[in-house]
Amino acid sequence: RVHMEEDTGKSLHVGGATGRIHGADYSLLDYNRAGIPLVEIVTKIVPGTGKYAPEVAKAYVAELRDILRGLKVSDVKMEQGSLRC
Structure with a gap:
């Protein structure tokens, strides 16, 4: 299957040992790729x-x-x- 989507951006979690949201000190949002079309293949x-x-x-x-x-x-x-x- 192929899905056509639109990139929404990504979250960057700062601080903590894993770089994940749990344990992070704060999060940043990167909208640099927002609106970029993408194709997802399943x-x-x-x-x-x-x-x-x-x-x-x-x-x-x-x-x-x-x-x-x-x-x-x-x-x-x-x-x-x-x-x-």
């Missing part, structure tokens, strides 16, 4: 992968990245946030 579980599920997921994302790059619909740079998983 897949079925691949039965029988067991302990290899992380490797299967990695291969799936790598293949998807190559397809999106080949079609020139995205630069799919995780470090810039154009591909998140």
Whole structure:
């Protein structure tokens, strides 16, 4: 399934040991990406992968990245946030 959505921004939790909201001293809201369209792809579980599920997921994302790059619909740079998983 593919869902088309709109990014709403993100919360940044400052202080505390985990960087999560529980135990944080305060939170900041980053609206830098607000309004940016995004596509969310939801897949079925691949039965029988067991302990290899992380490797299967990695291969799936790598293949998807190559397809999106080949079609020139995205630069799919995780470090810039154009591909998140």
